[in-house]
Amino acid sequence: MKPNIVKLSLAFLLAAPLFSAAQQLGNLKNVLKPVNVIRVARLTGNSLPGEDLPNANETVKKYDIGGTDLGIAWRMGNGKTGFWFGDTYGADWKPTPEGGPGPAGHWRSNVVGISTDEHLGDGVTFDHMVAKEIIPSPHITDGTGNHTTIPTAAIHANGKDYVHYMEVRKWGPPGTWTTNKSGLYKSADNALTWTECKTVEFSGSSNFAQAAYEKKDGYVYMMGTVSGRQGAIHLSRVKERDMEDKSAYDYWNGVKWLRNQETSATPIIPAPAGELSLAWHQRYKRWVVVYLDEKRHELVLRSAASITGPWTEAQSLVKSADYPALYGGFIHPSSTNGSELYFLMSMWHPYNVFLMKADLKLE
Numbered sequence: 001m002k003p004n005i006v007k008l009s010l011a012f013l014l015a016a017p018l019f020s021a022a023q024q025l026g027n028l029k030n031v032l033k034p035v036n037v038i039r040v041a042r043l044t045g046n047s048l049p050g051e052d053l054p055n056a057n058e059t060v061k062k063y064d065i066g067g068t069d070l071g072i073a074w075r076m077g078n079g080k081t082g083f084w085f086g087d088t089y090g091a092d093w094k095p096t097p098e099g100g101p102g103p104a105g106h107w108r109s110n111v112v113g114i115s116t117d118e119h120l121g122d123g124v125t126f127d128h129m130v131a132k133e134i135i136p137s138p139h140i141t142d143g144t145g146n147h148t149t150i151p152t153a154a155i156h157a158n159g160k161d162y163v164h165y166m167e168v169r170k171w172g173p174p175g176t177w178t179t180n181k182s183g184l185y186k187s188a189d190n191a192l193t194w195t196e197c198k199t200v201e202f203s204g205s206s207n208f209a210q211a212a213y214e215k216k217d218g219y220v221y222m223m224g225t226v227s228g229r230q231g232a233i234h235l236s237r238v239k240e241r242d243m244e245d246k247s248a249y250d251y252w253n254g255v256k257w258l259r260n261q262e263t264s265a266t267p268i269i270p271a272p273a274g275e276l277s278l279a280w281h282q283r284y285k286r287w288v289v290v291y292l293d294e295k296r297h298e299l300v301l302r303s304a305a306s307i308t309g310p311w312t313e314a315q316s317l318v319k320s321a322d323y324p325a326l327y328g329g330f331i332h333p334s335s336t337n338g339s340e341l342y343f344l345m346s347m348w349h350p351y352n353v354f355l356m357k358a359d360l361k362l363e
Contacts, residue, residue: 030286030305030362030363031312031315031362031363032281032284032286032288032301032303032312032315032360032361032362032363033315033360034301034315034316034317034359034360035358035359035361036358036359037317037357037358038356038357038358039053039323039345039354039355040054040120040121040122040123040342040354040356040357041053041055041056041123041124041354041355042054042055042123042352042353042354042355043057043059043071043083043124043344043352043355044059044065044067044068044071044085044352044353045060045065045066045067045068045093045350045352045353046060046066048095048350053123053354054122054123055123056122056123056124056125057113057124057125057126059129061091062129063111063129063131064090064106064131065085065088065089065090065091065111065129065131066089066090066091066092066093066094067088067089067093067095067101067102067104067351067352068085068086068087068111068351068352068353069085069086069087069327069328069346069352069353070084070086070150070151070275070330070344070346070353071083071084071085071113071328071344071346071353072084072085072151072152072153072277072330072344073154073330073331073333073344074155074156074213074333075156075333076114076156076161076190076191077156077159077160077161077190078190079116080114080116080127080190081115081116081117081124081332081333081334082112082113082114082115082154082161082191083113083115083344084110084111084112084151084154084163085110085111085112085113085151085353086109086110086151087101087107087108087109087110087148088106088107088108088109088111088131089102089104089105089106089108090104090105090106090107091106092104092105092106093351095349095350095351097349099325099348099349099351100351101351102351107139108131108132108133109133109136109137109139109149109150110133110134110135110149110150110151110165111129111130111131111132111133111134112129112130112134112191113128113130114126114127114128114129114190114191115127118334120332120334120335120342120355120357121357124332124355130191130192134194135149135151135163135165135185135194136149137149137167143169143170144169145169145180146167146168146180147168147169147170147171148167148168149165149167149168150165150166150168151163151164151165152164152165152182152210152211152212152275153210153211153212153213153222153276154213155213155214155215155220156215157215157243158240158241158243158244159188160186160187160188160243161186161187161190161191162184162185162186162187162197162213162243163184163185163186164182164183164184164210164211164222165182165183165184165185166179166181166182166209166210166227167179167180167181167182167183168180169204172228175228175229175230175274175294176228176229176230177227177228178204178227179204179209179227181201181202181203181204182201182202182204182206182209182211183196183197183198183200183201183202184196184243184244197244199244199245199246200243200244200246201246202224202262204227205226205227206224206226206262207224207231207232207234207262207265208222208224208234208236208262208265209224209225209226209227210224210226210227210274210275210276211223211224211276212276212277212278213278214278214279214280214287215240216307218239218240219237219238219239219240220237220238220239220240220243221237221278222235222236222237222238222249223235223268223276223278223289224236224265224276225273225274228274229272229273229274229275229292229294230271230294231271231272231273232267232268232269232270232271232273233267233268233269233270233276233289234265234266234267234268235251235252235265235268235307235308236249236250236251236252236262236265237249237250237252237307238250246260247259247260248260251264251265252265252266252268252308253265253266254266254268268308268311269289269302269309272293272294272295273291274292274294275292275327275328275329275330276289276290276291277289277290277291277329277330277331277343278331279331279333279336280336281303281336281360282336283336283337283338283339284303284360284362285305286303286304286305287303287304287305287307288301288302288303288331288336289302289303289311290317290329290330290331290343292326292327292328292329296316297319297320297321298316298317298318298319298320299317299326299327299328299329299345300314300315300316300317301314301315302314317343318345318356323345323347324347324348324349325347325348325349326345326346326347326348327345327346327348328344328345328346329343329344329345330343330344331343332344332355339360339361340357340358341357341359341360342355342356342357343355343356343357344356
């Protein structure tokens with residue numbers, strides 16, 4: 001994928017639901033702020049000259065993975081943590097001045113890593129990887145078909161593991177791309193094999209072309225954006241048991257949930273937003289979303305007591321001035337119980353994935 005206290009616009013305020021003064025005050029008094037951000041370890045690829053980060057996975061040697069990105073983490077049904085990666089290239093991949101994949105072989109649109117490692121202070125060690133392409137793509141690169149199939153979110157629900165993916169038609173200028181559609185794949189054997197859920201599909205122009213998942217109280221909540229990194233964030237939900245029934249999805253219109261009315265969803269967080277990651281933080285009893293704000297050139301964090309908002313102003317998490325061409329920002333599910341937030345961050349120029357850590361302060 002290509003890189004690159006509440007003050008909202010009047011238009012957004014008019015589109016948002018009306019909240020009581022007590023709700024607004026409570027939100028302002030409970031702002032999660034990330035501080036003391038560090039890079040903990042490298043997850044994928046070879047270490048670069050002079051790099052002293054832990055690099056336990058040896059993905060080049062073990063899995064023929066020299067370059068990859070994303071690292072969308074989710075808690076699997078067996079208690080392990082799964083990681084979805086995007087466009088993946090082989091051992092011959094080398095970093096280039098322009099960044100990204102470059103000329104390399106063994107292109108796979110997506111692969112999965114699986115881990116039982118819960119001690120994140122020195123990185124994440126994979127038990128193994130499913131290092132073949134799981135969501136298939138014919139890799140038609142002339143802009144007329146299916147260029148690649150990129151995972152955007154994953155969740156365990158209804159006894160299965162699910163991944164939301166987008167079928168990319170063509171890449172545009174940095175931060176923009178066109179999708180043919182988005183959909184779901186599922187696994188009933190702990191991420192070893194996957195099959196398509198043909199009953200759930202979103203169009204290329206949908207506000208849920210890209211997604212983030214979290215589950216709570218029997219529902220799977222889905223945040224979504226249009227293709228690329230320029231759109232606002234919208235909200236949907238579905239009962240876990242109905243994950244594969246698109247007619248059972250509810251959409252938040254700013255006032256109430258509407259069943260099976262996808263176009264009724266209105267923004268809950270203003271643009272621009274890309275590569276979303278959503279979590280319910282059990283310690284702070286707040287929703288947390290992390291995403292790339294390409295206008296600010298930062299990964300940012302917002303929090304809210306209610307999934308429908310109001311959401312706090314974006315808090316700076318990681319700046320591209322410190323980590324050039326950063327993107328991603330996917331929360332590790334093991335870090336929602338304490339005051340340390342671990343997340344997976346991609347960098348375009350080394351085109352690989354790193355584990356990051358931030359301390360959280362509730363102010």
